[in-house]
Amino acid sequence: MRVLSILFLILGIILTAKAKINVVTTYPYIKSIVKEIAKDKVNISSLSDGKWDPHFVPERPSLAVKLRNADLLIINGAQLEIGWLPPLLKRANNRKILPGKAGFLDLSTLFELIQKPTTVSRAFGDVHPQGNPHFCLDPVKIPKMAEAIKEKLCILNPKNCSFYQENLKNFEKSWNKHLAKWNEKMKKLQGSSAFEYHRMFDYFFLRYKINVAGILEPFPGIPPTTSHLLELLKLAKSHKISFIAYAVYNPKDPVEFLSKKTGIKAFLLPHDVNSLPQVKDIYSLFDEIVRRLTE
Ligand SMILES: [Zn+2]
Structure with missing residues (x-):
């Protein structure tokens, strides 16, 4: 009897682990926002390390494995990942997370970019051919990203939607308090x-x-x-x-x-x-x- 209940317990743990969706983000800042909204209800990992050059993340087989097992891929976009993500996506061969699919979110679509070039100067090696992709360093833009992430999580994982909604509300409140402090300083x-x-x-x-x-x-x-x-x-x-x-x-x-x-x-x-x-x-x-x- 005891063996049976232990078996059920293990089975329960496996099922719960499987029930969690896998979220992969290109950068740690996106992972941190996902964490604020989803807490421990999803598995989250980032492809890039925060210490690396965001324009050129080194190709590693482990990154393609993360993408292969992902249910949702969240990218910065605006071509910040153009130099390194496409070959990894090809190798991962996961149709669920390709652009246009439900398992894909491009945060740059939420904002108007600054410094859009009038002529594309990629011939010079310009890594900002569509405009400046580093919008995440404007603290005012963070809650909008959090909201888009919440909406995406609600689509892919509807049973936890009210939990995500509640976390978003708390995050916005707390973020605005911090923002007031930064603005003052x-x-x-x-x-x-x-x-x-x-x-x-x-x-x-x-x-x-x-x-x-x-x-x-x-x-x-x-x-x-x-x-x-x-x-x-x-x-x-x-x-x-x-x-x-x-x-x-x-x-x-x-x-x-x-x-x-x-x-x-x-x-x-x-x-x-x-x-x-x-x-x-x-x-x-x-x-x-x-x-x-x-x-
Ligand atoms: Zn740049």
Whole structure:
């Protein structure tokens, strides 16, 4: 009898585990938002590590396996994954999660992109051919993404829909409280000018009225040349530049060169969840950006 009940218990655990849908996200920030809405009702994993260059995630067989077993794939979109996701999707051969299917969600469709090029300059190696894809760094955009994720989860997993709805409501409330705090702290940087390595933080700077006076990369994805750095040096002499922003995967040398020559502070800012040890979720991503810029 005891053996039988243990068997039923094991069977129950297996069935419950199987009942959970598998959600795969391209980046850790999306995984963190899914976690806020779904909690432990779904299995969630991210393909990219937060410390990697989001434009070029290294191909690994384990990533194709994750995609093969996925019920839902959520991507950033706006061509941020164009350099690495298509071959993985091909290898995974999972029709459920292809664009246009129920198991696919592209977050970029929710927003109007900035910096849309008038002529596509992919010939130069431009990694932003459709416009700037780093909209996730505008904290005001996060609740809209959370809502789209909730809607998708409700379609694929209707029995937990009211649970997701409730979590979304709580998330929005809590997010707005954090947002008010970030807005207050960021006031002191309003109207200031900055350089950045890549056009990574433009949506964040736009939100807080920080002027991007120069980019170390001459084109998105193209490393700085000496002549371009000298131009920025000249610019820094005639304009007040408050700081230089760069991400963990950007080469440090050109940033340090500019910083030393001009005396402008360089700030390493997190660009995704897990890019720095203290950035463990979507809240601490913005906590840390704001803290580094304002303290
Ligand atoms: Zn980019």
